[in-house]
Amino acid sequence: MATLSSTVSVKVPQTRQGGGGSTPPTFGGGGGDGRGGNGSPDYGERLRRARLGLAVGLTPVIMLFVSFTSAYIVRQGLPTLDVRTNTYVHDWLPVNLPWVLLLTNTVILVVSSVTMELARRQITRQAALAPVTSIPGVSLGEERKFPWLGITVVLGLGFLTGQWMAWRELAARGFYVATSASSSFVYLLTAMHAIHLAGGILALLYSAVTSLLRKPVEARRIVVDITAWYWHFMALLWIYIFALLEIAR
């Protein structure tokens, strides 16, 4: 109920920092450590900081996939020296992708993004109402704690399972990781995305764990919020990869 940690020995700062969740001025400002003027945690500031951190952190992920993309596009057009004839040939072999399966996986991932967003909004509402519900005697009625987060985890695992099945299908069609340049890229791009998505699932599980550990709901809200935006990014990234592999075969 209480949103203050009980281990605090508060030293009240002399000057006002960042403030309790207000929008910081354009220059300067926001220099606090996440505490407001009265020593209580400034969750607004922390949320902003966490979101900024996520935006920054997603930049190298984008650079990773930009690198893979440029390697893919260039390799597609690159002539290869055939040492038998000493002539250059184009040896790009389009991969026979199991696109129905991949499309199904895409739908699963998009739906999981929807459920993730519902989970995010759910906890945002709970966090906004937290100060009210901490007043003894006040009750807001029974908001059904629909397990959107749990559903997202299930759908995420479903996506990964579907990707595994797609790899099995590719192998059955004769495309292994080293079969051709094109197949190498298919495995590379899908595997790299899957690894990052698995990280997202771990973050979701951590969100679930924090609710069990009874952390303050505002703190939990930040974890879920960041995970949600990461999750949406993963969905967009997958759509991009799928489009790239299908359109630029």
Added chain:
Amino acid sequence: MASTEIVHAHAAPQGFIRKYIFSLDHKIIGLQYYFLALIAVFLGMGLSLLMRIHLIWPTASLPIFGDIKPETYLMFVTMHGTIMVFFVLTTAPQGGFGNYFLPIQIGAPDMAFPTLNMLSFWTTFVAFVVLIAAFFVGAPLHGWTGYAPLSAVPSSGPGEGLGADLWITSIALFCAASLMGALNFITTTLDMRAKGMSMMRMPLTCWAWFITAILGLLAFGVLAAGGILLLMDRNLGTSFFVPGGLNFTGQTSFPPGGFSPSTDLVKHNGGSPLLWQHLFWFFGHPEVYIAIVPGMGVASQLLSTFSRKPIFGYRAMVYAMLAIGILGFVVWGHHMFMSGMSPYSAFAFSIMTMAIGVPSAIKTFNWIGTIYKGRVRFHTPMLFAIGFVSLFVSGGLSGPFLAQPVLDIPLHDTAYVPGHFHLIMGVAAIFGIFAATYYWFPKMFGHMMNETLGRWHFFITLVGTYSIFMPMHYLGMAGQPRRYSQLTEVAYLHPLIPLNRFITYAAIVTIAGQFIFLFNLFWSMAKGKKAADNPWEATTLEWTTATPPPHDNFGGRTPVVNHGPYEYSVPGAPRDYVMQSDPATAQVH
């Protein structure tokens, strides 16, 4: 990733482990990075000493190491470069001093994500351990640049098996650690500045750390991509970098037992060695700016402080660093003029490379302009800052030779290139680290370093490093190629051996001189003269706080900033320096 706990700033940690091993305090983490870099730099120097000795006395049998075979020499070359570039130049200036002083200089109590900060150090540490492990299984011989197919085919030479896999793994871990660090630096700078600390009032050291972090953020992901593709080529039989039709029968002595065409080499087809070079250098060029930009920030800070004069052209300095950062991403092809890349691309890259000389020149003019009509105090930090400018000029001016493809024809892959980049990275950047050490030592450890020892260290190192690296330009023009373990086989190199011998002697003396610094560093921690809170009479926020700074940096206060960072000798002011958090007056900016 986001720390949602009550920030540790409230209560200092108890217990040795929480306080010094798994600390969340950016100051301790900064020191951890610094001492890791210190170990790395002495290891890297030792390797270079072995290399120089072998070059002059190739048949000599050394104590402990015995005979140094050609492949061993190349292992030294590879590990020296990897250790120095990653674990010294990308660690000490940014992870070391940046971690320690960025939050304090902007008036924050810690970094944005202290747990992530701790993780980034320990990941760097593990990366270092993995790299050292390569020594024990046979380190790779492909150079820090790791060109494929030499690095992509395990049978290309000794150490290219497990050793190369460990090398790639170490670098991949280092990428992850750097990216975590960059995240922290950028978020902290954007979101945690104290009231009144606008971006244009930040010390230039903070700008440097900020820009360096952005460079790292954009560059290390590309290196990671290259590393992943290389691991796949080596272990999964893919052909990103390995073309078909290769044959390694030329090496009759390796691999042991002989090479058999029936190995998986036959399966490779269609890979492009140039793809590795593009990916590597897209990272590699910003990397060298990551290595030097923090030193530029330190030089600006110290030249202003010890000339008692504002930095000449603060805005220009900021824009110049930004320009260097941006342009640094479009010049990578100048490492590839001889690679078989299109000559038209080469032309484009060379124009951009010459362009990047312009902001570098601006910074140099402004440093000299800062000293002009100043009042120079020759404390050791200032000596190294002055040395930095001299070395930056020398190393920088050999750049325009290499930047022109037609001049790169005789100079590429000759000793001219290590002459150029060592003057900048191997000396100027190191001078930046030394300068920062002597400057901030009082604040970190509460004692002053010994001035006499500092001066000896400075003069030996300045003269010594010039003696080592300036002659390499002459050797390069005469046609001495890089990475030769001996100069005995190619006849036209024989007349160059005496100059090589001179370089080796200079290296021995210079490396010996570094032990003066090492002694001074540790002796002063215990026995140095006690330091006041602001021994240099400097203006930036770290000098307003206690020595060493308390756990939350400002002892419960939070500074409010009213002045720019370099208000020295302000006309009409009571002292010749106005600290950033001094009360506002009408006279200053």
Added chain:
Amino acid sequence: MGLALLAIIWLITFFSTYFFVAKTWWLPVGASAAAPWIDHQFALTYVLMGIVFVAAQGSLGLFVWQYRDRGSASQVHYSHGNTTLEVLWTVLTGVLFIGLNLMGSSVWASERFEPAGPGAVQVEASGLQFAWYFRYPGADGKYGRTKPELMDASAGGEAAVGLDTGDAASKDDVVSGTMYLPVNREVDLALRAQDVIHSLFIPAMRFKQDAVPGLIIHMHFKPVQTGDYEIACAELCGLGHYKMHGMLKVVSQEEFDKWLASKEAEKQ
């Protein structure tokens, strides 16, 4: 201390510049048609950069002495800079650097944008760990087929490049460990590598080009002076990189024809 710094900086500047001006260690005498142009661009660059070098180091040394803290005698000029000066030296530096580059670009274009002319001598240079082999296509002007599985460096000669003797075009191919070229004729060099990246570097010809596995790279140059010119490998290629060298012998056209004929005769 200021005086010591001035002295050290000026001495370093003096000695560095001296060895450049005295050309104690310098580029070898040029022996190709492109060498004078390259050397001219080199000279222009080092004169201009030399002036900047001396001016910058000189003023650094001078100022640290001239503006040393002399107690009450020192008067600091409080200033945040001078925008006019900034703009001026930015523009001048830009003009200098970009201009220098554009001046050298015509030499680069003539060396690299155009292929070899007709009538150039055809030579294929193959780099392998750790030797160079040079192949001449013979009277038919065509290189015979090579096969990776036939490559055997220990056997040398044709076997080193994996020549497929079954191919008709191979009959007149000549493989040599030494490159012979006729003087005053352009050579169309086809660079190949069998295993890792090597680089063919002939300092006197001002010639360097990486030999990349998976590519056949055509480069041209024109030797204008007879003599023996050592070839070094200029890209790290493994443990034998330091001893991977060869020899270019530039001879008269008659001697070249004689040499080629004798090599053809050896094949019978």
